[in-house]
Amino acid sequence: xxxxxPKNQSRYWWDRHTPGLSLMCADFTTQQYAPHTHEGxxxxxxxxxxxxxxxxxxxxxxxxxxxxxxxxxxxxxxxxGCSERWRYRSFYLTESALNAVAHGLGIEDVPYFTSNLFxxxxxxxGFLALHRALEDGRDLFRERELLFSxxxxxxxxxxxGGGRIEPAPHDQALVRIVTELIHDRHxxxxxxxxxSGAVGLTPFQLIGLFNRCxxxxxxxxxxxxxxxxxCHHLRRGMPIADVAAATGFYDxxxxxxHFKRCYGMTPLQFVQAANRTAH
Numbered sequence: 652x653x654x655x656x657p658k659n660q661s662r663y664w665w666d667r668h669t670p671g672l673s674l675m676c677a678d679f680t681t682q683q684y685a686p687h688t689h690e691g692x693x694x695x696x697x698x699x700x701x702x703x704x705x706x707x708x709x710x711x712x713x714x715x716x717x718x719x720x721x722x723x724x725x726x727x728x729x730x731x732g733c734s735e736r737w738r739y740r741s742f743y744l745t746e747s748a749l750n751a752v753a754h755g756l757g758i759e760d761v762p763y764f765t766s767n768l769f770x771x772x773x774x775x776x777g778f779l780a781l782h783r784a785l786e787d788g789r790d791l792f793r794e795r796e797l798l799f800s801x802x803x804x805x806x807x808x809x810x811x812g813g814g815r816i817e818p819a820p821h822d823q824a825l826v827r828i829v830t831e832l833i834h835d836r837h838x839x840x841x842x843x844x845x846x847s848g849a850v851g852l853t854p855f856q857l858i859g860l861f862n863r864c865x866x867x868x869x870x871x872x873x874x875x876x877x878x879x880x881x882c883h884h885l886r887r888g889m890p891i892a893d894v895a896a897a898t899g900f901y902d903x904x905x906x907x908x909h910f911k912r913c914y915g916m917t918p919l920q921f922v923q924a925a926n927r928t929a930h
Contacts, residue, residue, distance in 0.1 A: 658679075659677075659679045660678045662677075667788060668794065669798070670747045671746060671749070672743070672745075672751075673743045674740070674743070674786070675740070678737075678738045679731070681731065682730075684727075684730065687727070688726050689721065690745055692723055694719070694744075695713070695740070695742075698740065699715060699736055700736035701713050701714035702730060705727060706767050707767070709767070711767065713729070716775050719767055727767070742778070752799070756802065756803050757855060757856065758813055758814030762806050763812045769809060777800065780797055790870075792841055792873060795844070796854070800858050817853075818856070819863065820856070833846070833873050837873060838898060877900060881906060881918070891906070891919065894918070
């Protein structure tokens with residue numbers, strides 16, 4: 652759903668995979684929010700320009716690369732101030748979405764935030780990456796990994812009154828089980844929950860386990876397995892579109908994007924080089 656005015660534009664939609672999660676992309680030059688509340692948790696990341704935000708009687712500046720968090724039914728207001736533009740991305744999580752995140756983190760109670768403004772670069776980058784992945788909507792595994800890892804960091808650092816998020820266990824045996832499962836099922840539409848459930852972990856615990864023991868989060872490891880198999884098929888002359896379908900990529904463009912990012916060349920360049928070598 653889009654709303655457009657001469658100087659203000661916004662797009663709002665509900666996420667397809669997480670009930671109760673909605674998102675907005677906003678680009679404002681004259682917007683002024685009267686004091687208001689939302690039913691659920693609100694997270695907003697400013698990308699360009701800024702605004703002035705008031706909550707709990709405190710006035711703070713939303714500038715580029717800042718993260719604002721508002722608890723459910725916490726009143727806040729916002730206006731442009733001296734800024735000529737305010738472009739931001741926001742998340743709105745009602746009870747069902749909050750419960751889904753809590754389940755993925757292995758906690759029962761949603762933390763309460765005693766501050767509204769946070770400035771850590773990794774949190775900001777994480778929520779921006781999550782929002783863009785949800786907007787793209789083509790890689791559910793990566794969406795879920797970003798959802799749990801980013802909210803896990805936010806909850807651990809700044810949430811109070813919630814349950815303790817247990818760290819992942821130090822257990823190479825669990826890693827072996829999951830990596831074997833990834834190799835066996837890399838062509839399928841795998842979910843992060845499939846892998847974590849197979850070894851009795853929460854998705855958040857599995858992410859921590861992989862980061863520590865493998866050096867890659869589960870999604871990147873899965874991508875590497877798929878790329879390795881793609882190279883195998885390409886060397887044997889399988890058409891690129893068929894390779895994408897046979898290795899679990901969303902489509903040929905997704906295969907090409909990951910191939911170029913990891914190998915510095917396109918699948919076609921890889922095939923051409925293999926053909927030259929064969930002849």
